[in-house]
Amino acid sequence: MSVDALLVQFLNGLAGASTLFLLAVGLSLIFGVTRIVNFAHGSFYMLGIYIAYSLTARIGGSVLGFWGSVVLAALAVGLLGVIVECLLLRRIYRAPELFQLLATFALVLIARDAALAIWGPEDLLGPRAPGLKGAVEILGRQFPQYDLALIFIGPAVLGALWWMLTRTRFGVLIRAATEDREMVGALGVNQAWLFTAVFGLGTLLAGLGGALQGPREPANLGLDLMGIGDAFVVVVVGGMGSIPGAFLAALIIAEIKALCIAIGTVHVFGFDFSFSKLTLVVEFLVMAVVLIWKPLGLLGKPSAASRNSSAVEAPLAPPDKAAKIFGYAVLVLLLLLPVVGQMFPYAVVLMIDILVAVLFAASLHFIMGPGGMHSFGHAAYFGLGAYGAGLLMKQFSMPMEAALGLGPLLAAAGALLFGWFCVRLSGVYLAMLTLAFAQIVWSIAFQWDEVTGGSNGIIGLWPAEWLNQKAAYYYLTLALTVGGVLFLWRVLLAPFGYALRAGRDSPLRADAIGINVFNYQWMAFVLAGTVCGVAGSLFAFSKGTIAPDVIHVGRSIDGLVMVLLGGVQTLAGPVVGAALFTWLQDAVAREFQYWRAALGVAILLLVMVFPLGVAGSVKRLLRRREVAA
């Protein structure tokens, strides 16, 4: 590789670093002060690129018009952020962290459909910047002028933020609130105003990042999740709340990416290894390495323990008699479904989907609720189970029954490996590391064409003869799901579950009375991963086809939504949530083009009305009635 090629890639990396930094810095700022993990940050970025597209189409012909559009788009997104903060977030600052996450995720859905309604489904490439359309020659190679400008814009924004944070009262208050917002309030500062301003500034920066990206990348509806993924990685690698950290992380990730492209394919020990293929996953590899080495990111500081601690979770109650009777009744109905359902064959198909979702959600709840480990990458184990079964059948020509039985072992192996790293961390960092592992699994499935079939996936995964009838497969799914869920519940109500919950509520004290918290959490991770793998294997044979999207981050998020929707503090929560979510998605998606927005609005309402989740709120209602009686 020549020096000039390397230099050009280095400059490419610098331009990429600016983009990443602008995308991520607002998220870090917002988290630092408000402790809100704003899942909608990528959506604000996406809206920035769309709004800038519309503005430049009208006034972007001149230099002034173009840069004016960029600034206006950023301001518009910032204003939108202020509105969202005042109308929504302000009501949920005291809610549990996961609920805030769910609410911001609802915003993602709404923003996505709003963009679809306004700008349509096609990719829209904005005009190039007037005056910067050409390229400059660097060591005989062409380098776009606009990218050269970006290289300077990133550090300029960093400098401006730095000046604001250290030289203005507003900046000093932001830094103080990042450390101890309650104390800032006790000193006479109106936190509500401070939070609104910070949220507005953070979203403005996301909008600016999007608007500046316009000439380089077409506006499209996938930018929200892609954006939030990248932003999270940068923020976590840099250390949450640290602005120089975000810049450093953006620089490292972008340069390593550029380096991978520069190296290209190399020949090692007779194998061709393509480094450029790594670009899809390199940021997640960097994140995994950084988090294992520095659990708080490069420049992260341990945050003061959250002082507005939400109420301590009540112990899990074993189901009482009424609940058991209700459970048996549901089971009888489920057993009768294929008989009754002959008139509606679709009911059985939908029910299989629901049962698979229930098992998926219950296994996630196992580590998230009682385990206290918030996994953002649970789809990894679902996908490993599905691919495990698929590969055993296709590559090793196993019979379907054996593939179904052994497929989940791949998920177990994955959970054993990933869990060992993940349980060392906690909170958002743990969540991000689980996400990183899921993305790595996804990219392997996506790129290893010879084995996994790449983006086409594996086709022709049909159940054995005796399971060919939908009703037969339904009974198999029902048996495995009910068995799996009951098994997880049994474990949670056994001493293993007590130890797990003790480790969640007070790791130090649990350690001090002789519970090896690490081992318990690790084993819980493996158990959950294995059960999730069963769901994945069932899924593979129910569809006949699997593709990398079974591991996609969207599925992990679906799982989170199911658990939170049902209520994380109850055993029945994930079951109710998964059934409700799958049914809603199915029912609304077929009837209504903007089902995502509808789902988002429904989630927002649920968050406002049922802060404990559906099952949790029903339970509390019943208990209240009992007390009143």
Place this chain on the structure above:
Amino acid sequence: MLKLKDIHAYYGQAHILADVSLEVNAGEVVVLLGRNGAGKSTTMKSIIGLVKPAKGEVTFQGARIEQMAPYKIARLGLGYVPEERRIFTELTVLENLEVGRQAPRAGVPTWDWDKIARLFPNLGEMPQRPGGRMSGGEQQMLTIARTLMGNPACILLDEPSEGVAPVIVDQMAAAILELKSQGVAILLSEQNLHFAAEVADRAYIIEKGRIRFSGTMAELEADAEAQQQYLAV
């Protein structure tokens, strides 16, 4: 100036304060004495609004404040100095003071950097020192100075003598008397009777969340039984 009437406070199910009533008059230094866990800090927090009292009234300069947000209470001129100090470790001394700064208030002393540096000469020598790189005593001075920048008419001072060197304790006592001489009312919580006797005009003793004794400092010093029953360890 400040008046608590029948305050009840809970942490979850635990009843921390029961029927707490006390009063601080203008220009007065009042001490709230009690052992660890008696409810001193919770009393302070229910005044500034960090703990919302379940029942009872808190009045400050004629205004009812028990349901107000902490920042509103602070803006009325009621300053709070937390026991754990809670200074901003990443911020310099000057920046810490900036966070506490409020507009001047009529009828009460106004504070600026020069005046702070005179009250706490140690701080005056380290304007650019980050809060995290200061000794415990210096941090204690900083947390008081930060609250003074809000130009309070009354200060809640939660255990300023805890965990600092004896020479610093003496400086704290001098500072409290200086503040009193400028007309700032102070509600002080303490375990240290000798320290309290140096600075306070009146005393309350709290035990298991209830006020058990109320009187002048002289009365308390004469009451060996109350001292033995509620304060001896």
